[in-house]
Amino acid sequence: MKVTVRGLAPSLLVALVGAALLRITVGSDVFLQYVKESLRIPLIASGIVLVGLGIAGVVRRATAHRQEPAMRFGRDPEGNAVWHRPTDDAHDHGHDHGPRVAWLLAVPAVLLLCLAPPPLGSFTASRDGSDAVVEPATYADLAAPAPTATEGTDVWAGVVTPMSLTEFIGRSRDPQKSLAGRKVQLTGFVSPGVQPGEWYLNRLVVSCCAADARRLRVLVHGTDPAPAADSWVDITGVWHPAPDAPATAAPQIDVSGQHAVPQPRAPYRDLAPSDQ
Template identity: 50%
Template structure:
């Protein structure tokens, strides 16, 4: 009887036993960093999912810490000095009893989890991304590759206030151009969105991305701009102009605005919330 067969499985455990709990902690910390300490989560999902993301982050951290605590406690147990049949002394680790019994009943030899654990470590990449990197929200790359603009449902629009300029969400402007065009005639409108190149050099698009749940299902709302030089792609701007009465189809609704003024603005806190520009 020698020490090596008993200690082989024990020495294979650190990655398996400590790695997965550590990944849980890392992933949970990434979620909490993106939700509690910043608004980064708004670049991936809609705002209403915030409490569920926070709860998931707390649960993952708690489970990971519990797993780490249990494994560290196991490893802090002191080995016991024993003697084999020939009288030679060796250090016996309590964890070896379980590993040896596991070997003898044919269920494994301490090596079975290695491959799965190495694959599991790939989960550290998105977790570390959430912790240390803040990828930008979807923008011109996504909007320019949408074949057609998002459809806008018919709704009852309220009468617009009599004001020199009317701030309006992109979806409302598109909907009014389709179903309530009389409310737009001759009225100066101010819109907010990001820029993409147009079909011709003298045109460009103002866009917003509409999400149902997360960035993966984003659809593009767009308005074609005429009469002003295009800012760089992905630039967030407020545009003031007048609707151009042109035929727009409900299947690919892209109305046109004759631009009077363009003002560069910071990216909004929630880039996927199609809200009217603020007063000013």
């Protein structure tokens, strides 16, 4: 008997999956495009275990091959005692059958080893019914402007407050209207709007992984044409009250400035621009 690729395939597949996990977690932030940051250590541990199991399977198979007897005693159809050599086909027939669907595990493993699929973007953000819940909160007053403004001017004109989309959405529903007249800075990715001159600034947040992603979004006014879908931008603007809009509608903002930014290291963490 010889050790065949078919015989080693299950162990190699397990090791391949483990190697893919290690590739996206050790010395890389690629895993943040699929799961939240706190899962790095469990993923590394899982990758080490899977690689170890795969190597152990290969070693066990090779050891079993060396211990296999060269000849076996048996009887022919007439009942005569004979010695015969074990065949590879007979051994493989008894031990190597398994569900072929398991080979589908190789597809994501090879993809992760060879390239990094992008995080979720505008397609997911444009789906209805995927909004994140922003819990009611008591918000402190925003920072006061420096006492250098000339009398008769807008003391808030030069004050820009960076904040997360979660905070902006929460403050937009604050009865104290703490956003009124205040200029804020937000970061997110772009998805198309319905009307000309409108588009959405989005963040996706996850509880565990991309499969449970929920949307945070703000309706943007004031730029036409809109930036390209899925591009990341910083915007500066002022909250646009919409008293007649449904309670579940996205809050609105009138933009006075914007510029493109790179995708954040952790795209599923909703942070203020200063904390990215």
